[in-house]
Amino acid sequence: MIYPQLGEEHELVRKAAAEFVERYVEPAARRIDSGEYPRDLLREMGKLGLLAPHIPQEYGGAGLDFRSLVVVVEEIARASPALATIAEVQASMIAYDLLHFAHQSVKERWLPQVARGEKIVAFALSEPCCGSDAAAIETRAERLGGVWRISGTKLWITSGLYADAYLVAARTGPREERHKSITLFLVERGPCVEARPVVVMGMHGTGTAEVKLEGCEVGDEAVVGGVNGGFSVVLEDLNNGRTNVGAIGLGIARAALAEAWGYARRRTAFGRAIAEFQVVQHYIAELFARIEAVRNVVYTAAYLRDRGDASFPIYAQIAKLMGSRLAADAARTAVQIMGGFGYSTDSKSEMLYRDAKATEIYEGANEVVLNSLYRLAEKSLFG
């Protein structure tokens, strides 16, 4: 297939990512799904320039573009949606923020290590009080005697258990000011941080955690994106992240289709391969059509991002919405086509089904993504 949004260089990146997946990720996918955080693989991705392909080489990346990142995330997600999730957060949110919004000294110290996978930084926005309503967060940062003191509790934090640092969203003004009084801080892990595992349905191995901060002290240089400027950075992060969630959905759907199709050709019932039943062929054809449609949406979003086009946020929401729905539908259909075996923990489809559900929730529940899309569509249609 040819995708007009991608060039030859992106197909070369895909080839390198697919080789990495075959050699390193596929053999480790089961271990990750049983809860092992893939720190070694993140380092290996970093060494090969696959963790932060869009970051300049002088800061430890591969000096490529956002489309390269999206293609890598899609390929990784075929084997391990969990690894793709960790990598995507580290690359499209953390590395991006350090490059564009961090103090020069923080950028020089942290970005090369983040891009190379030597240090992991978690994105800590959600709290027990509020996930969708992120502008209502309660974590506070107060400036006393020349330092910021940060206290609060974050929840559902990917890599939270193992991170070397956290990009923490904290309130730096009255709560009534909502998104206008939120600041991002890079907080190094230390005795003021307590991380506790949170048991979740899928995306095992991502180190999902509750993270408590108790009087963590940082200087002004730890502010990322300016005092009270955190929320606009978060919105940019979410556009990058949602495009990549679309890519994760795409990877999950491609893997689910491959599993189901292979099984349907091998499995016989009533004297023939179940792939010969027209209903199974229709399931497969439908998924194939939706995968191609979502590919075009995800690659278009990434292309618009690379061009700096104003319509990127619209496509970012569509990529997240369509990619995550496709992932959940494809994994459910794969389990159905594979019957009892599909439902057993021996089948990859079972893992994909659990992992796919998260893509409809994280980086904005799909209902919240639809709210954003409605506002953007309204502006685009009616000015």
Ligand SMILES: Cc1cc2nc3c(=O)[nH]c(=O)nc-3n(C[C@H](O)[C@H](O)[C@H](O)COP(=O)(O)OP(=O)(O)OC[C@H]3O[C@@H](n4cnc5c(N)ncnc54)[C@H](O)[C@@H]3O)c2cc1C
């Ligand atoms: C596996 C996983 C990893 C995650 N990783 C991170 C991370 O690294 N960092 C981080 O900060 N957060 C992370 N999250 C948190 C995630 O972003 C939130 O779970 C998500 O934004 C939803 O917030 P909530 O769970 O508080 O649900 P709530 O805000 O309580 O919403 C519950 C449901 O209510 C509905 N709803 C809420 N608001 C609206 C609305 N305005 N309109 C219509 N419907 C609405 C939706 O159906 C939504 O699913 C992760 C979550 C998961 C599951």
